[in-house]
Amino acid sequence: MARALDKYLRKGLSGTTFCPGCGHGILLGSLLRAVDELGLDIHKTLFVSGIGCAAWIPSPHINADTLHTVHGRAVAYATGAKMANPELTTIVVSGDGDLASIGGNHLIHAARRGIDLTVICANNEIYGMTGGQTAPTTPIDAHTMTDPEGNQYRPFDLAALVLAAGADYVARWPVTRARALTESIKRAISTHGFSFVEALSPCPTQFGRRNQFDSIPALYDDLDAHCVERGTSEAAPATNGPRFEIGEFSRSDLFANGSAEQK
Amino acid sequence: MTDSTISSRSPETSSPKPEYLLGNVAATEGALAAGCRFFAGYPITPSSEIMHLMAVRLRELEDGVFIQMEDEIASISALIGAAWAGKKSMTATSGPGLSLMMEGLGYAAMTETPCVLVDIQRAGPSTGQATHVGSGDVLQVRHGSHGDYMPVAFSPWSVQEMFDLTIKAFNWAERLRVPAFLLADEAVGHLRESAVLKKDVETWDRPRPQGPIEEVTPFGTAEPDGVPPMPHFGEGANLLVTGSTHDPRGFRKVDDPDIQDTLVNRLTAKVLSKRDEIVETESYFLDDAKVAVVAYGFTARSALAAVKACRKEGKAVGLLRLKTLWPFADKEVAKLSAHVRSIVFPEMNLGQLAGVARQHAQCDVVSLPQTNGRVISPGRIRGTIAKVWD
Numbered sequence: 001m002a003r004a005l006d007k008y009l010r011k012g013l014s015g016t017t018f019c020p021g022c023g024h025g026i027l028l029g030s031l032l033r034a035v036d037e038l039g040l041d042i043h044k045t046l047f048v049s050g051i052g053c054a055a056w057i058p059s060p061h062i063n064a065d066t067l068h069t070v071h072g073r074a075v076a077y078a079t080g081a082k083m084a085n086p087e088l089t090t091i092v093v094s095g096d097g098d099l100a101s102i103g104g105n106h107l108i109h110a111a112r113r114g115i116d117l118t119v120i121c122a123n124n125e126i127y128g129m130t131g132g133q134t135a136p137t138t139p140i141d142a143h144t145m146t147d148p149e150g151n152q153y154r155p156f157d158l159a160a161l162v163l164a165a166g167a168d169y170v171a172r173w174p175v176t177r178a179r180a181l182t183e184s185i186k187r188a189i190s191t192h193g194f195s196f197v198e199a200l201s202p203c204p205t206q207f208g209r210r211n212q213f214d215s216i217p218a219l220y221d222d223l224d225a226h227c228v229e230r231g232t233s234e235a236a237p238a239t240n241g242p243r244f245e246i247g248e249f250s251r252s253d254l255f256a257n258g259s260a261e262q263k
Numbered sequence: 264m265t266d267s268t269i270s271s272r273s274p275e276t277s278s279p280k281p282e283y284l285l286g287n288v289a290a291t292e293g294a295l296a297a298g299c300r301f302f303a304g305y306p307i308t309p310s311s312e313i314m315h316l317m318a319v320r321l322r323e324l325e326d327g328v329f330i331q332m333e334d335e336i337a338s339i340s341a342l343i344g345a346a347w348a349g350k351k352s353m354t355a356t357s358g359p360g361l362s363l364m365m366e367g368l369g370y371a372a373m374t375e376t377p378c379v380l381v382d383i384q385r386a387g388p389s390t391g392q393a394t395h396v397g398s399g400d401v402l403q404v405r406h407g408s409h410g411d412y413m414p415v416a417f418s419p420w421s422v423q424e425m426f427d428l429t430i431k432a433f434n435w436a437e438r439l440r441v442p443a444f445l446l447a448d449e450a451v452g453h454l455r456e457s458a459v460l461k462k463d464v465e466t467w468d469r470p471r472p473q474g475p476i477e478e479v480t481p482f483g484t485a486e487p488d489g490v491p492p493m494p495h496f497g498e499g500a501n502l503l504v505t506g507s508t509h510d511p512r513g514f515r516k517v518d519d520p521d522i523q524d525t526l527v528n529r530l531t532a533k534v535l536s537k538r539d540e541i542v543e544t545e546s547y548f549l550d551d552a553k554v555a556v557v558a559y560g561f562t563a564r565s566a567l568a569a570v571k572a573c574r575k576e577g578k579a580v581g582l583l584r585l586k587t588l589w590p591f592a593d594k595e596v597a598k599l600s601a602h603v604r605s606i607v608f609p610e611m612n613l614g615q616l617a618g619v620a621r622q623h624a625q626c627d628v629v630s631l632p633q634t635n636g637r638v639i640s641p642g643r644i645r646g647t648i649a650k651v652w653d
């Protein structure tokens with residue numbers, strides 16, 4: 001990570017606990033760059049996380065107030081803190097399992113309320129910390145510890161889910177497009193209301209190994225190749241597999257396929 | 264650097280004359296008088312009147328925050344977040360909601376977060392009889408969350424105590440940085456009688472950092488039973504709040520046996536070190552008693568009626584009323600048991616606290632359980648007294 005961002009890191013830590021090649025470290029870099037470029041008062045910023053590898057992105061790394069909660073409940077803790085002290089810029093950073101499986105109810109209700117929170121979901125399409133089990137974001141046919149023959153169930157489209165629940169700002173980027181991700185995090189934090197940024201963040205250890213990616217670069221290349229940026233002429237991937245529409249989303253996109261937007 | 268602060272306030276909410284009101288209303292007024300400024304909850308009978316009143320009262324206060332959450336897990340989570348942001352916080356629930364709060368309860372204990380949970384108990388298990396009374400949550404608040412912790416829990420027997428003991432619950436939650444309970448039953452929560460909502464009440468605030476904020480150890484003290492100072496979010500303390508085992512600064516230490524041991528023992532020791540102040544009991548006709556009734560909550564009202572009737576018959580029977588359920592009144596029960604032949608212990612569950620009393624009593628402890636969703640009548644208690652008397 002760039003030296004200029006060192007000042008945001010907690011003293012006395014000997015590196016991160018992330019595996020080599022984990023996307024979560026890149027996301028931490030993007031987040032700190034966003035904080036820096038916005039000139040946020042770090043002492044009036046609160047980082048809340050749940051449980052999982054992704055929940056360790058802010059805690060203990062960021063030298064600010066951090067609230068490392070229980071599995072799935074980060075958004076509810078953040079809601080209480082933000083309502084009790086509206087001056088706190090409150091940023092939730094957690095995993096796809098944490099925010100969208102066990103914590104899915106809190107996520108949609110926070111989006112519905114529109115309380116001024118920024119939620120950043122580090123989506124690695126798997127449960128990393130607990131050994132590579134299927135998550136609600138795992139692609140169909142992907143191999144996991146609990147679906148060794150391949151997952152049969154449809155994954156959530158998290159950006160669409162949270163948008164439909166009422167979020168005021170939604171974006172999705174892979175960590176491979178770090179500049180765009182940083183810009184979206186900045187916009188999310190600056191949005192007055194509920195913002196959601198889905199960061200596609202590869203897990204070489206639990207996802208890559210089980211899905212025949214023999215190198216870390218191969219996993220990153222594959223993710224990037226399956227992302228199509230909205231509003232560009234970027235071609236859809238020729239290969240099979242998950243396709244992510246990436247970019248910023250607005251509520252009118254939800255009903256683009258013909259149905260009228262609800263008033 | 265850690266002493267809790269004490270102050271008196273004159274809440275705009277109180278009035279010195281006796282008022283005729285509902286138990287749940289008195290608990291709400293007690294909370295506000297104690298300084299509660301944040302309420303998160305989810306509707307559940309028979310506690311909802313508390314939430315309804317909070318929804319109005321907190322919104323009237325400039326610094327009050329009320330939020331209806333999506334479930335009880337979210338409620339206790341929001342409560343804890345708000346406490347660290349600097350508010351005195353409370354929720355109110357009943358058995359099914361309390362069950363959902365168990366993980367959050369452990370988190371509050373582990374992170375030393377002051378907060379108050381009002382539990383208006385109904386007949387369980389499960390949905391049970393939602394509108395009928397029970398006392399089935401007594402052991403759950405003590406042991407329901409995994410691992411070892413020590414809550415503070417009070418059991419009111421009157422509308423007056425719904426007010427007074429809610430204030431006590433807040434004060435102990437703050438002094439000790441623990442989750443504290445008003446463990447009431449439906450019969451007291453829905454009781455209507457006169458109570459005085461005192462104007463000047465003694466209130467305590469959590470111990471706060473005194474020296475330079477960078478040197479604060481929010482999660483450890485030199486003493487094995489100390490209460491560390493609590494900074495709030497936004498004060499520059501760079502807090503590391505975590506439910507994982509942590510050192511005094513808050514750094515996760517998930518492999519260190521000594522840190523785990525010191526922390527877990529302190530969480531209980533800090534409560535037990537104040538045990539004599541926390542544990543409150545009341546004695547009725549015990550001086551010469553041969554048989555004693557031990558009771559709490561609404562059941563203690565029936566027990567007192569039974570004891571008075573026995574006295575009229577010339578039987579030397581007395582009552583020990585437990586106002587505090589946790590920590591348990593072990594010394595008081597032990598002392599009593601040295602002077603009486605038997606203890607009769609009526610309660611609206613299958614003997615949850617009678618079993619605990621037995622661990623400390625030298626005499627027989629006869630459990631009088633009742634789980635039919637109705638209060639225990641004085642007649643039933645007299646019947647059991649008569650049996651042990653012969």
Ligand SMILES: Cc1ncc(C[n+]2csc(CCOP(=O)(O)OP(=O)(O)O)c2C)c(N)n1
Nearest residue numbers: 051052053054071095096097098127128129
């Ligand atoms: C109540 C509860 N259930 C289960 C767990 C075990 N657990 C810890 S992390 C985790 C999954 C985390 O996955 P995710 O949020 O996707 O984060 P990742 O590790 O993939 O970054 C689970 C199931 C727990 N800590 N608490």
Ligand code: SF4
Nearest residue numbers: 018019022053128203
């Ligand atoms: S297991 Fe996966 S998500 Fe967790 S640190 Fe390793 S690579 Fe990252």
Ligand SMILES: [Mg+2]
Nearest residue numbers: 095096126128
């Ligand atoms: Mg994950």
